[in-house]
Amino acid sequence: MSKFVEDYEVFDLGEFELQSGAVIHGGKLAYKTFGELDADKSNAVVYPTWYSGFHWDNEWLIGDGMALDPAKYFIVIPNMLGNGLSSSPSNTPPPFDRARFPRVTFYDQVEAQHKLITEQWGIETLPLVTGWSMGAGQTYQWAVSYPDMVQRACPFCGSSKTSEHNFVFLEGVKAALTADAAFKQGWYDAPPVRGLRAAARVYAGWGFSQAFFWDQVYKRMGHSRRLGLDLAFPSLEDYLVWFWEGHFLDPRRDANDLLSMLWTWQYGDIGQTPGFDGDTVKALQSIKARLIALPAEKDLYFPPEDEQWASQHIPNGEVRVIPGVWGHFAGSGDSPVDLEYIDDVLKELLAS
Amino acid sequence: MSKFVEDYEVFDLGEFELQSGAVIHGGKLAYKTFGELDADKSNAVVYPTWYSGFHWDNEWLIGDGMALDPAKYFIVIPNMLGNGLSSSPSNTPPPFDRARFPRVTFYDQVEAQHKLITEQWGIETLPLVTGWSMGAGQTYQWAVSYPDMVQRACPFCGSSKTSEHNFVFLEGVKAALTADAAFKQGWYDAPPVRGLRAAARVYAGWGFSQAFFWDQVYKRMGHSRRLGLDLAFPSLEDYLVWFWEGHFLDPRRDANDLLSMLWTWQYGDIGQTPGFDGDTVKALQSIKARLIALPAEKDLYFPPEDEQWASQHIPNGEVRVIPGVWGHFAGSGDSPVDLEYIDDVLKELLAS
Numbered sequence: 106m107s108k109f110v111e112d113y114e115v116f117d118l119g120e121f122e123l124q125s126g127a128v129i130h131g132g133k134l135a136y137k138t139f140g141e142l143d144a145d146k147s148n149a150v151v152y153p154t155w156y157s158g159f160h161w162d163n164e165w166l167i168g169d170g171m172a173l174d175p176a177k178y179f180i181v182i183p184n185m186l187g188n189g190l191s192s193s194p195s196n197t198p199p200p201f202d203r204a205r206f207p208r209v210t211f212y213d214q215v216e217a218q219h220k221l222i223t224e225q226w227g228i229e230t231l232p233l234v235t236g237w238s239m240g241a242g243q244t245y246q247w248a249v250s251y252p253d254m255v256q257r258a259c260p261f262c263g264s265s266k267t268s269e270h271n272f273v274f275l276e277g278v279k280a281a282l283t284a285d286a287a288f289k290q291g292w293y294d295a296p297p298v299r300g301l302r303a304a305a306r307v308y309a310g311w312g313f314s315q316a317f318f319w320d321q322v323y324k325r326m327g328h329s330r331r332l333g334l335d336l337a338f339p340s341l342e343d344y345l346v347w348f349w350e351g352h353f354l355d356p357r358r359d360a361n362d363l364l365s366m367l368w369t370w371q372y373g374d375i376g377q378t379p380g381f382d383g384d385t386v387k388a389l390q391s392i393k394a395r396l397i398a399l400p401a402e403k404d405l406y407f408p409p410e411d412e413q414w415a416s417q418h419i420p421n422g423e424v425r426v427i428p429g430v431w432g433h434f435a436g437s438g439d440s441p442v443d444l445e446y447i448d449d450v451l452k453e454l455l456a457s
Numbered sequence: 458m459s460k461f462v463e464d465y466e467v468f469d470l471g472e473f474e475l476q477s478g479a480v481i482h483g484g485k486l487a488y489k490t491f492g493e494l495d496a497d498k499s500n501a502v503v504y505p506t507w508y509s510g511f512h513w514d515n516e517w518l519i520g521d522g523m524a525l526d527p528a529k530y531f532i533v534i535p536n537m538l539g540n541g542l543s544s545s546p547s548n549t550p551p552p553f554d555r556a557r558f559p560r561v562t563f564y565d566q567v568e569a570q571h572k573l574i575t576e577q578w579g580i581e582t583l584p585l586v587t588g589w590s591m592g593a594g595q596t597y598q599w600a601v602s603y604p605d606m607v608q609r610a611c612p613f614c615g616s617s618k619t620s621e622h623n624f625v626f627l628e629g630v631k632a633a634l635t636a637d638a639a640f641k642q643g644w645y646d647a648p649p650v651r652g653l654r655a656a657a658r659v660y661a662g663w664g665f666s667q668a669f670f671w672d673q674v675y676k677r678m679g680h681s682r683r684l685g686l687d688l689a690f691p692s693l694e695d696y697l698v699w700f701w702e703g704h705f706l707d708p709r710r711d712a713n714d715l716l717s718m719l720w721t722w723q724y725g726d727i728g729q730t731p732g733f734d735g736d737t738v739k740a741l742q743s744i745k746a747r748l749i750a751l752p753a754e755k756d757l758y759f760p761p762e763d764e765q766w767a768s769q770h771i772p773n774g775e776v777r778v779i780p781g782v783w784g785h786f787a788g789s790g791d792s793p794v795d796l797e798y799i800d801d802v803l804k805e806l807l808a809s
Contacts, residue, residue, distance in 0.1 A: 276658045
């Protein structure tokens with residue numbers, strides 16, 4: 106019996122060769138769609154998932170009257186390879202399971218998604234690609250891998266190349282998780298609970314801004330459309346355990362899966378797309394989409410500066426900073442105000 | 458044989474009762490002095506240590522022609538209780554050793570230092586108290602505990618009350634360290650190396666700013682007056698291992714000591730001084746010293762906002778922001794430019 110509600114479909118990637126030369130044998134891409142593809146196949150939106158997220162964690166940005174309106178668009182949410190639904194350490198049979206699951210790049214993620222989009226539906230144009238965090242990384246990758254296909258792109262709270270500081274932040278998360286001997290270099294039978302909790306506590310300092318804590322916003326976060334819950338925590342400790350440790354300990358998440366995605370994130374760089382020879386600037390210059398990047402004002406690991414740097418090299422690029430104290434989680438779907446900001450930009454972008 | 462060079466002296470604190478009611482039996486306060494106390498005992502400067510630091514880590518701010526000139530001032534560097542030189546988990550005999558060492562507040566730290574200053578030398582006035590990070594916390598505490606004694610105060614890269622975000626950052630460091638089963642709840646015989654390395658990696662993301670990494674300043678940090686070395690690392694990984702893991706693995710540091718100081722830091726709040734009943738604002742209002750707080754522009758855990766908030770309540774308080782990308786480590790003594798900024802402010806303050 107699966108630990109997942111089976112509200113999604115699975116595309117067969119077959120023998121899926123990765124950028125490294127490693128192969129995911131019998132690769133699977135789990136996805137969910139909203140709305141209908143129109144007759145000329147011109148209304149598809151790709152909206153990839155984020156670190157530790159599943160397709161349902163993206164649904165908050167989809168709805169009647171919203172930019173991503175299923176009455177207008179055919180919205181595809183592909184689950185990242187490594188997230189536990191698509192091919193991942195936790196669901197791949199031996200010998201490529203767990204610590205032996207191959208490393209997947211953003212380029213590989215988009216190749217898998219492109220296969221789905223073109224082979225399953227014969228789609229050749231995308232009015233929009235958008236996503237949060239690692240979803241933003243995949244958005245950039247789409248715009249570089251398929252410049253003639255992507256008309257518009259809206260990466261929010263992410264970057265085209267993972268900065269060194271961001272890499273170091275992730276080193277901390279990884280070190281905390283793997284400090285637990287129960288992790289057994291990935292060959293655990295029971296989850297390394299202590300390490301997962303430690304990773305969650307490390308993450309907790311980074312996800313939101315200093316000002317979020319100063320204002321004690323966790324005491325009255327408001328309605329999370331992502332979780333379908335009103336979030337309000339009586340104390341800091343309750344917030345740390347429920348929101349953070351609970352997230353990492355959710356049995357649908359897995360330590361090796363989390364480390365697989367973490368690797369993808371750490372080595373994110375559109376300059377590593379074949380043909381660009383590591384030249385990130387050249388890759389940015391090749392983007393043809395109209396691209397609006399939405400960093401959050403106080404994001405601690407994807408600071409606005411990264412996006413401002415990238416934008417100057419994108420011919421039709423623009424940056425708008427999401428204001429407020431939510432930091433990276435401005436784009437999580439937990440923040441009522443930031444949801445509106447992002448939705449408004451997507452509406453404007455789609456109307457252009 | 459001691460693992461420390463014995464270039465310091467030790468003051469006997471006797472039966473030293475802490476704010477909690479716990480007692481450090483036969484308490485020791487290790488300190489080092491520079492310069493001579495003048496005849497009227499009016500030239501003493503107290504300059505406490507920081508998290509994981511020892512007295513020699515403070516010496517970079519002392520020198521001929523500098524603000525803290527031993528030709529003019531009698532400079533006392535007291536080692537924090539818990540740092541491994543003063544009474545600490547690692548050097549206290551059973552039964553109060555290791556995981557049983559009592560918890561020490563900033564108030565307790567200053568009580569111990571006040572005992573030294575008054576009983577050893579009969580000093581009743583202090584032209585200046587200054588310190589970095591937790592040293593800044595002790596500086597604030599001095600100004601609140603002994604308002605009539607402290608004439609001037611210059612806390613740099615610290616705060617009067619540890620913010621909740623700062624607390625959460627430290628939760629991450631602590632969780633990483635204690636995720637290592639070798640820590641054995643503090644009853645290890647051999648150091649929990651994996652946990653110490655993990656804690657170091659977590660810390661590495663916080664110590665310097667995002668921009669420090671963006672600019673790859675670690676490749677050419679320049680001369681560290683603190684370490685007496687030119688710091689330049691060929692790669693990010695080399696920097697992480699040498700500067701961070703090396704710091705935490707230094708045999709003079711100890712996991713329980715690090716956790717003891719971490720607790721002091723997490724619960725820092727001058728409002729907890731007896732008589733103020735948890736009212737931090739009232740405690741700030743009671744400060745009589747001329748106080749210039751020096752937060753660093755891009756400090757990730759003591760952001761300038763915290764000091765700006767505090768300053769509005771200090772009758773003779775002022776904030777000046779240390780510019781640049783070094784983040785918290787602007788005040789470490791590793792940064793040649795920031796050293797000059799701090800020294801200049803101290804000169805101005807001492808001249809007033």
